[in-house]
Amino acid sequence: MIARLLLVLALFLAPPTFAQPVLTAADMRPSQNLDGAWHWSVDPFRDGKAGFHGGVPGESSRRWGDVVQTDAMEKNPRALYEFDMQRSPVVHLPGSWIGHAAEMRYYQGLVWYQRTFDARKPAPGTRVFLRFGAADYTADVFLNGKSVGSHKGGFTPFAFDVTELLRDGSNQITVGVDSARTDDDVPPPVTDWETYGGITRSITLITVPETFIDDAWIRLGRDGNIHVDIRLFGSQAANRDVSVRIPALGPVLSGRTDAEGRWSASITASNRLKRWSPETPTLYDVRFESGADVLQDRVGFRTIETRGTQILLNGKPVFLRGISMHEEELGKDPVRAITPAAARALLTEIKQGLNGNFVRLAHYPHSEVMTRMADELGLLVWSEVPVYWRVNWQNPATLADAQAQLRENIVRDRNRASIVLWSVANETPVGDARNAFLRTLINEVRTLDDSRLVTAALLSKREGKVMSIDDPLVADLDVMAINTYNGWYSQDPLADLQGFEWRSPTNKPLIFSEFGADAQAGYHDAGAEPHKFSEEFQAEYFRQTLAMAAKVPFLAGLSPWLLKDFRSPRRQHPVFQQGWNRKGLISETGARKQAFSVLAEEYRRRAGSTR
Numbered sequence: 001m002i003a004r005l006l007l008v009l010a011l012f013l014a015p016p017t018f019a020q021p022v023l024t025a026a027d028m029r030p031s032q033n034l035d036g037a038w039h040w041s042v043d044p045f046r047d048g049k050a051g052f053h054g055g056v057p058g059e060s061s062r063r064w065g066d067v068v069q070t071d072a073m074e075k076n077p078r079a080l081y082e083f084d085m086q087r088s089p090v091v092h093l094p095g096s097w098i099g100h101a102a103e104m105r106y107y108q109g110l111v112w113y114q115r116t117f118d119a120r121k122p123a124p125g126t127r128v129f130l131r132f133g134a135a136d137y138t139a140d141v142f143l144n145g146k147s148v149g150s151h152k153g154g155f156t157p158f159a160f161d162v163t164e165l166l167r168d169g170s171n172q173i174t175v176g177v178d179s180a181r182t183d184d185d186v187p188p189p190v191t192d193w194e195t196y197g198g199i200t201r202s203i204t205l206i207t208v209p210e211t212f213i214d215d216a217w218i219r220l221g222r223d224g225n226i227h228v229d230i231r232l233f234g235s236q237a238a239n240r241d242v243s244v245r246i247p248a249l250g251p252v253l254s255g256r257t258d259a260e261g262r263w264s265a266s267i268t269a270s271n272r273l274k275r276w277s278p279e280t281p282t283l284y285d286v287r288f289e290s291g292a293d294v295l296q297d298r299v300g301f302r303t304i305e306t307r308g309t310q311i312l313l314n315g316k317p318v319f320l321r322g323i324s325m326h327e328e329e330l331g332k333d334p335v336r337a338i339t340p341a342a343a344r345a346l347l348t349e350i351k352q353g354l355n356g357n358f359v360r361l362a363h364y365p366h367s368e369v370m371t372r373m374a375d376e377l378g379l380l381v382w383s384e385v386p387v388y389w390r391v392n393w394q395n396p397a398t399l400a401d402a403q404a405q406l407r408e409n410i411v412r413d414r415n416r417a418s419i420v421l422w423s424v425a426n427e428t429p430v431g432d433a434r435n436a437f438l439r440t441l442i443n444e445v446r447t448l449d450d451s452r453l454v455t456a457a458l459l460s461k462r463e464g465k466v467m468s469i470d471d472p473l474v475a476d477l478d479v480m481a482i483n484t485y486n487g488w489y490s491q492d493p494l495a496d497l498q499g500f501e502w503r504s505p506t507n508k509p510l511i512f513s514e515f516g517a518d519a520q521a522g523y524h525d526a527g528a529e530p531h532k533f534s535e536e537f538q539a540e541y542f543r544q545t546l547a548m549a550a551k552v553p554f555l556a557g558l559s560p561w562l563l564k565d566f567r568s569p570r571r572q573h574p575v576f577q578q579g580w581n582r583k584g585l586i587s588e589t590g591a592r593k594q595a596f597s598v599l600a601e602e603y604r605r606r607a608g609s610t611r
């Protein structure tokens, strides 16, 4: 009994381990890109997994055979297969199935994808991983008819070792992606955004030496030193030489891994180091080496911390002039395919158009394309996991899912200087089970990354015109964040907003992580009191809310809701919304609404000031 208790305790106290390789900076490794033409077939009854008599999904199921054995009918006139993937229509991946056909617009369920590609049997001493940038929500992956693994969670990367299954010549990948979620999932089924089921980020085949650098984290500590942590994966990971070099800055730092394949080291930062900031987003090539493996990354170095109610970037107070956004490209029919050009277009609107220095990447981990672009363009980033609204706080499996998504996000992006805030939740109602759940996530963040700030978007309490933050979680966070919609979801006259008084329970910085109002681009109402959904209403709402914000002495940043109109199935006003949340400052096609210049002007005024 005591032994069992100790084991349970040890499991709780042990630092997180990664049974699966994480392949940090995988997008920088040479790879065979498998994006492009894939066959697809819808499977609303999940027949391909189990068939109408039920049964276990996998190779033994007859229906599963249907999905992979597509040439069998040609070979055998008596064979019967009702899936024929190789003759199914072709689409371009990555990109959600929303764009495959009109009838897929609101489909939530299972879709099969398949493609063939040429490869070589891996050379001895190498491993090959099949990596997906993301698939929403559950993915079951098969190579040459054999299961290689599954993944849950729509926004983080995963990779499977396929060394044993790859063969010379033609190979076949089949993926079953299921977008359906239950109340136990993260996020739960009801959100205020489009699900975008499917394979939404790149698919690659990555070859590495048998023992390789799986994780390499480098950052500037608040102590002025550069810290490095490397973890090798493979049979030779223990007691092995490793090194790290920043060619532009000087000497190689090297050492040997411990029995677990880990190596940590610190070095005083060179005085030639140019710190990364939105004004000077300097990135350095960093080269990690061990044996035959070389892993390159592009990394910026900066510090982020708080002092009282201020946020300090590189030791100096900074006011976060930001805006929130979803992962959705510009255009009338987005499919959540974020190319570097799509990421650049959106982030440039923030940086240059709005005079911003900050973006909240809501409400889930965005593509690594986006976070790398933020590094390059110079935007501070809030990164979050989809712990959104009503999560099943009581269920340990739900917590484990949230932890896994958090871990995958942080480990993927720990080298991104742009990211300054990890957020663990959005608008979650206070309660014991919720508090315990979120505290576990906060502890997880701190174990994985002690160099950034932890936050969560909280709800405020209103008594008359007094707004307060009545949430025990503020004690656990570095930065408080509040979503506030007075004047939009309430019927307060906009002119009254300035009279709202904000009270803080603690001496910490506050960010208004959301405020916003819908407006349909092109709908004008120049009346003395403009109607909701007009550009004039939204502009006035921004004027008044910004004036209110200017009076909050502990405010350290803003990320209003939001840059661009985005698809949301719960926004069906037939005239103004038509399936889109219209709180964007630009329309889905990029037309700037009046409020855009209101915010741009406020940020121009605030640029250079710390408040």
Ligand code: GCB
Residues within 6 Å of the ligand: 192, 363, 426, 427, 483, 514, 561, 581, 583
């Ligand atoms: C919120 C949510 C966000 C919604 C927004 C809205 O508070 O965090 O996901 O889209 O309000 O438009 O109501």
